[in-house]
Amino acid sequence: MIEAEQSVLVNVGIDHVWHYVKDMQRWAGMMPGYRECTIIDANDSRWMLKVGVGGLVRTVKVLVHVEEWDEPERVSFSYKLEGDPVQGAGSYAACRKGPYETEVALRVRVEGSGPMAPMWEAVSRPLLPRLAKSFAEKLKAEIETAVGAHP
Amino acid sequence: MVRNLPANWDIETELVAIGSGIGGLSAAITAHDHGAKALVLERSEQVGGVTALSMGEVWVAGNHHAAELGLEDSVESGFRYLKRLSMGYGNDLAILNKVVHARHALKFFEERIGLKMQVIRNCPDYYYRTTEESVAEGRMLEVVPFAAETLGEWQSKTRLSPQMPYGLTHHDMFERGGVANMMKWDFALMGERLSKDERCLGPGLAAYFVKGVLDRGIPMLTGATAQELISDGERIVGVRMTQDGKDVFVKATRGVVIAASSYERNQDYNKTLGQQLELGSMVFSTIDGANFRLAGPVGARSARVPDITSLGFLVPGEEDEEGKPLWRSALPVIGQPHTIVVNRKGKRFGNEAFYRSFYYTIDIIDGGDQTHPNFPCWVIIDSQVREKYPFGAITPGQDWPEGLGAVADTIGELASTIGIDAKRLEETVAAFNTHAEKGEDPEFGRGRHPWSVWMCGDPFHKPNANLGSLVKPPFYAVELKRMGGTAIPAVGLLTDHHSRVMGWDDKPIAGLYAAGNSVARMETGAVMQSGISNARGMTYGWLAARHATGNPSGLLQEEIKRLGL
Numbered sequence: 166m167i168e169a170e171q172s173v174l175v176n177v178g179i180d181h182v183w184h185y186v187k188d189m190q191r192w193a194g195m196m197p198g199y200r201e202c203t204i205i206d207a208n209d210s211r212w213m214l215k216v217g218v219g220g221l222v223r224t225v226k227v228l229v230h231v232e233e234w235d236e237p238e239r240v241s242f243s244y245k246l247e248g249d250p251v252q253g254a255g256s257y258a259a260c261r262k263g264p265y266e267t268e269v270a271l272r273v274r275v276e277g278s279g280p281m282a283p284m285w286e287a288v289s290r291p292l293l294p295r296l297a298k299s300f301a302e303k304l305k306a307e308i309e310t311a312v313g314a315h316p
Numbered sequence: 317m318v319r320n321l322p323a324n325w326d327i328e329t330e331l332v333a334i335g336s337g338i339g340g341l342s343a344a345i346t347a348h349d350h351g352a353k354a355l356v357l358e359r360s361e362q363v364g365g366v367t368a369l370s371m372g373e374v375w376v377a378g379n380h381h382a383a384e385l386g387l388e389d390s391v392e393s394g395f396r397y398l399k400r401l402s403m404g405y406g407n408d409l410a411i412l413n414k415v416v417h418a419r420h421a422l423k424f425f426e427e428r429i430g431l432k433m434q435v436i437r438n439c440p441d442y443y444y445r446t447t448e449e450s451v452a453e454g455r456m457l458e459v460v461p462f463a464a465e466t467l468g469e470w471q472s473k474t475r476l477s478p479q480m481p482y483g484l485t486h487h488d489m490f491e492r493g494g495v496a497n498m499m500k501w502d503f504a505l506m507g508e509r510l511s512k513d514e515r516c517l518g519p520g521l522a523a524y525f526v527k528g529v530l531d532r533g534i535p536m537l538t539g540a541t542a543q544e545l546i547s548d549g550e551r552i553v554g555v556r557m558t559q560d561g562k563d564v565f566v567k568a569t570r571g572v573v574i575a576a577s578s579y580e581r582n583q584d585y586n587k588t589l590g591q592q593l594e595l596g597s598m599v600f601s602t603i604d605g606a607n608f609r610l611a612g613p614v615g616a617r618s619a620r621v622p623d624i625t626s627l628g629f630l631v632p633g634e635e636d637e638e639g640k641p642l643w644r645s646a647l648p649v650i651g652q653p654h655t656i657v658v659n660r661k662g663k664r665f666g667n668e669a670f671y672r673s674f675y676y677t678i679d680i681i682d683g684g685d686q687t688h689p690n691f692p693c694w695v696i697i698d699s700q701v702r703e704k705y706p707f708g709a710i711t712p713g714q715d716w717p718e719g720l721g722a723v724a725d726t727i728g729e730l731a732s733t734i735g736i737d738a739k740r741l742e743e744t745v746a747a748f749n750t751h752a753e754k755g756e757d758p759e760f761g762r763g764r765h766p767w768s769v770w771m772c773g774d775p776f777h778k779p780n781a782n783l784g785s786l787v788k789p790p791f792y793a794v795e796l797k798r799m800g801g802t803a804i805p806a807v808g809l810l811t812d813h814h815s816r817v818m819g820w821d822d823k824p825i826a827g828l829y830a831a832g833n834s835v836a837r838m839e840t841g842a843v844m845q846s847g848i849s850n851a852r853g854m855t856y857g858w859l860a861a862r863h864a865t866g867n868p869s870g871l872l873q874e875e876i877k878r879l880g881l
Contacts, residue, residue, distance in 0.1 A: 217637070221479075222478075222639070247715075279714075281499060281714070283503035284503045284506075286507060287510065290507040
């Protein structure tokens with residue numbers, strides 16, 4: 166199992182941040198390599214992403230299930246790749262730092278399964294921190310643009 | 317020779333290398349270390365060229381690393397081995413020239429740029445045990461992992477391979493049973509290397525040379541397309557290139573080295589030069605025959621040697637960085653146990669585990685009915701492969717991708733699904749199985765080359781690492797497509813022993829050189845040996861720059877005298 170954690174300070178109040186992130190479609194759209202997202206129900210969605218690893222670009226389909234919506238501070242989720250023996254889980258945690266400042270901590274975990282589990286984790290190891298960082302930066306930029314960052 | 321001097325030069329240097337694979341970078345580094353200013357022009361946005369896509373093998377007979385390990389070898393032996401491979405299609409002087417100089421070029425780069433190489437232990441020549449002068453190990457070298465973070469801002473601009481597991485060395489892979497035994501590899505080590513961006517194989521080899529160029533302050537211009545050679549009527553004195561849509565005239569007082577690889581992404585050239593129909597390719601789109609378009613107008617002579625058509629396949633959902641479908645080589649797949657390749661008659665037609673033999677059969681023409689009897693063809697595997705071995709990028713435990721061939725519970729059903737004769741395929745599989753269980757292939761001798769065992773066999777599978785019966789359903793069939801040989805060409809520019817490009821008048825074209833896959837393969841002739849491409853890039857780039865800077869090698873003449881040739 167491998168894990169990555171990334172924090173980012175968003176210059177927007179926590180309720181506005183929540184208003185933005187409660188839409189799962191937006192989460193998918195902030196993933197690097199996003200192609201499409203199908204909402205299955207309130208807690209389940211199917212994302213299609215193009216993931217680049219060392220010159221190879223691979224289309225992966227990810228089933229995402231939200232385990233818990235805990236407004237406005239926490240979202241827990243799990244996911245599974247379709248066709249690949251890879252699954253994982255993660256969380257979004259928001260913390261009020263001021264009326265117009267919210268710290269968002271993202272945590273994600275990858276687990277391979279089956280005979281090649283170590284390979285999937287080895288390949289994910291350099292990829293995961295990059296994905297988390299990119300996602301966090303985009304999250305900050307999009308929310309601040311949409312809501313209007315406090316100067 | 318045409319005179320096409322510009323009114324003004326935009327850049328002035330002494331040696332221009334066109335291409336940033338090992339050939340162009342070797343030339344630039346050597347020129348610099350012999351006191352000349354150099355410049356590298358790279359058409360794509362990343363440097364490292366096809367070298368970075370390769371397995372990074374470098375074949376050097378009589379090298380000092382082998383000698384340090386006590387492995388016996390010599391220039392004479394290497395020469396005789398390649399001469400046998402050439403089957404008369406090569407040129408003896410070109411063969412000797414390559415063998416004599418590769419070991420010196422290797423030492424030069426190890427001493428000057430910090431290139432660190434090692435013998436790939438237990439890696440035999442292709443023809444070990446079947447051709448005299450072959451060796452069990454010692455000639456095939458690879459790099460020690462390279463720390464790519466030392467490339468600074470060029471780290472992300474130095475090419476990686478989408479196909480090669482560059483987080484591991486050959487040693488790491490093959491001490492645990494090779495490609496077939498991927499399940500036994502040390503993935504913790506791979507993960508650590510990938511996280512630190514420590515590069516092995518081709519990406520590592522290319523990165524060492526990129527670092528050599530950066531350390532010397534040699535400019536590398538990317539997105540810089542060489543369009544035309546500039547001549548003063550007597551010699552080549554520069555290049556017209558385009559960058560950001562503008563013409564840039566680059567003066568090169570000592571010479572221009574064409575190291576732009578070959579033409580595999582140009583289907584017209586594949587057909588008219590290579591006599592190959594519609595090829596898939598593992599290389600990027602700029603490998604389209606620029607060497608001919610640049611050197612042709614100044615009278616360069618080309619030469620052709622026999623060539624093979626490789627086989628490959630596409631895995632749905634995989635792309636390269638240019639957004640094109642990513643080709644996977646069939647080479648490591650089709651020689652694994654429990655695997656055969658059949659034609660539309662349901663018959664095997666060669667030794668699948670030895671591609672240098674098997675691939676010559678792909679384009680055979682039956683003049684009687686105007687067909688290629690062995691194309692199209694299909695690789696057939698059973699579920700033992702799926703449980704134990706990788707199939708391209710598909711690993712054990714992973715779902716079989718939708719759209720990748722056919723799946724059926726019986727061989728007969730499988731044949732019907734792909735449209736070949738069911739009875740014949742059942743007979744073929746039954747006959748193969750009977751012999752495979754005894755470790756034999758009386759029809760084609762599969763599994764008798766030690767290199768086959770090393771490359772695509774399972775050394776833990778007994779009694780023969782390349783032979784296993786197809787008995788466990790479901791069965792799978794994937795149609796194989798024609799694919800290029802990763803830019804190793806049939807046709808290239810003819811050069812002399814200083815890497816000077818020759819004209820049709822059999823005289824060198826002053827100021828014009830070539831290296832790597834831009835050069836005709838007169839040192840291998842009929843049959844290629846893995847590791848030669850990188851070696852010829854390194855060696856010919858080094859020779860070209862030595863000559864251009866007024867330091868031509870005299871070693872060939874010495875060897876000719878010594879050997880009494």
